[in-house]
Amino acid sequence: MSTAPQGQWLQGHRLQAQRREADRALAARDTRIPGLNWVLDDELLSGLLHERVQITRTRYKPQTSALVAFRRSGSGAGSYGWALTTSPEHAGKLQRRADSSQKRGGGVRLVRPVQLHADVVVAVGPIEEDWPLRPNLRWLRDHGLGRLGALPAAERFLDPPVTVLRYNPERRLVARVPSAALPVVVKTAVQVDEAAAGLRLRQRLVSHDVPVLPELADAECAAHGISASPDWGHGDLSGRDNDPAAYRAGEALAAIHAIDVGTAADPTADVEDLVRQLAATRSMVTRLLPELDDPVTRLTGLLMATVGAAGTNGQQPVLVHGDFSTDQVLVDGPAVRIIDFDRVRISDPARDIGSFAAVEDTADHAGAGPVAGGRKTAHLIDGYCGAGGHVSQARVDTWAAYRLFLDSVDPFRNRASDWPADANWHIRRALELIA
Incomplete structure (x- = not known):
């Protein structure tokens, strides 16, 4: 093995060990879900299922349940599945759902580790048997x-x-x-x-x-x-630099913000939603990483005072995308298409640009500078202002900090190789931008 591949293998092994240690610490704190560690660890879940799987997504409800998506090799639905474990008093519900699935010829089953872990019950099924879907x-x-x-x-x-x-x-x-x-x-x-x-x-x-x-x-x-x-285009703006496409994305964003919202704006509802999201994120981050309680408390207070209590801070509320980022912009050369309008709302126009900047910073930790965003954000703002939009860098930084804070849970949810370090970075970067 040459030096470079060996170094990469050692780095990957180290990160995997750190993630496993953090997952085990979380499972040890949440004894209400005895199967938690079994659905957070690729090797434990693979052993339980008797096949090699990789966990791709986690939804964790403290003291209640943990639901994960996992993937086998392949691309069709058959290569994906889900696993769910709960607190002991809900194990009967898992059994009833598995029984119902078996009667219909479905693929949901219950699996348990060895006798030493009799309190661990995990329901496993294919996409087609995802109960709500x-x-x-x-x-x-x-x-x-x-x-x-x-x-x-x-x-x-x-x-x-x-x-x-x-x-x-x-x-x-x-x-x-x-x-x-x-x-x-x-x-x-x-x-x-x-x-x-x-x-x-x-x-x-x-x-x-x-x-x-x-x-x-x-x-x-x-x-x-x-x-x-x-199906359209050749990927999205999160790939390589595409200055003309970033500029046109800014023009498109200005067009969204120019749509007349009439009397539909309700700043109070927007502020209430912001406060709820800040509180929920604070609760989850400190549950995952208790050592972050002090910086998270400070950051939450600062965000409450800027995007929470102040709302749009005097800005005229507009129709915003609500989840704007590089991966919401499909590209084909300089041409763009904006996608995923599931979180459209009426809010501060700087919210979308700050969101875009935060995601660009997240993709390149080392390249993050004194203000939010990088090259793509700069071209986005040029296109936005060229099409008649107006925005201040201070508001962009504030909303970028907000997006970074909310996204600080994503490394855990998405099973990042070193999710504790990634979550730490999100908090530090948000504080840099707003402090």
């Missing part, structure tokens, strides 16, 4: 795919040539499905849109020349949590 996935299979013109060739409708792009258990599944023309990217969510508000929003965006993808789903699809667009 299952009704909408069945509707997609039986009715939705035909309405979308998507016709997978496999006997099981989510097997290859269908490709799973993202799977967030009990929340959503995004898959690329072949069709007679271009492939279709289909999102199936637990949350439905019975009023078809998303379709009306898409129409407003198109009427204001915001570059978005065509919506292929109709109102009936929306009522079953289904949205879909043709």
